Amino acid sequence: EPEVTQTPSHQVTQMGQEVILRCVPISNHLYFYWYRQILGQKVEFLVSFYNNEISEKSEIFDDQFSVERPDGSNFTLKIRSTKLEDSAMYFCASSQGLARQTGQGTEAFFGQGTRLTVV
Amino acid sequence: RKEVEQDPGPFNVPEGATVAFNCTYSNSASQSFFWYRQDCRKEPKLLMSVYSSGNEDGRFTAQLNRASQYISLLIRDSKLSDSATYLCVVKVNNDMRFGAGTRLTVKP
Numbered sequence: 517e518p519e520v521t522q523t524p525s526h527q528v529t530q531m532g533q534e535v536i537l538r539c540v541p542i543s544n545h546l547y548f549y550w551y552r553q554i555l556g557q558k559v560e561f562l563v564s565f566y567n568n569e570i571s572e573k574s575e576i577f578d579d580q581f582s583v584e585r586p587d588g589s590n591f592t593l594k595i596r597s598t599k600l601e602d603s604a605m606y607f608c609a610s611s612q613g614l615a616r617q618t619g620q621g622t623e624a625f626f627g628q629g630t631r632l633t634v635v
Numbered sequence: 636r637k638e639v640e641q642d643p644g645p646f647n648v649p650e651g652a653t654v655a656f657n658c659t660y661s662n663s664a665s666q667s668f669f670w671y672r673q674d675c676r677k678e679p680k681l682l683m684s685v686y687s688s689g690n691e692d693g694r695f696t697a698q699l700n701r702a703s704q705y706i707s708l709l710i711r712d713s714k715l716s717d718s719a720t721y722l723c724v725v726k727v728n729n730d731m732r733f734g735a736g737t738r739l740t741v742k743p
Contacts, residue, residue, distance in 0.1 A: 558733060558735040559673075561732060564729065607678055624731055625681070
């Protein structure tokens with residue numbers, strides 16, 4: 517079964533350093549997402565990406581964050597100058613978009629996440 | 636008002652019990668609705684989509700009321716393995732928004 521893969525599974529970085537979290541979405545999917553989940557809290561939307569550009573971003577996704585799809589398979593989240601409060605689980609997800617038959621949005625599939633610890 | 640609101644629980648129920656979760660959403664343009672399940676420190680996984688006419692998958696029944704902007708999930712004959720956090724997810728265009736989740740613990 518196709519799956520979303522994320523690397524690394526755990527990243528420890530010093531405050532102020534830059535990190536790049538990597539994701540390989542499911543190959544025929546068109547929409548890509550990054551979410552974060554601080555331990556014990558809800559899943560928070562960061563950004564969605566379609567057709568090689570950001571389609572929507574949340575208030576959390578400020579100038580510290582950027583996303584890129586450098587080739588046909590990878591989807592990356594870069595966090596510049598990390599802060600202690602950036603420590604969280606970061607989930608990548610992808611979906612096909614609207615289902616042709618029903619016009620309903622199709623479900624998103626999630627990667628296993630990258631646990632980012634900023635020290 | 637939050638985009639997607641859920642009763643956080645926790646719900647502690649005995650095996651075999653029936654339990655219902657509710658969710659409300661604020662954006663009337665929302666198009667698609669899902670229930671996801673999240674186990675501790677794992678990624679969310681799709682439990683079921685929610686269709687306008689309501690739908691059932693084994694012990695799980697989902698309902699949607701567009702007029703009231705309300706979604707529900709009913710779990711019958713709960714099992715120990717149903718213990719998890721249940722996330723209500725609403726999609727507007729192709730952007731998904733999550734509720735905070737409802738924690739369920741099923742006890743022997």
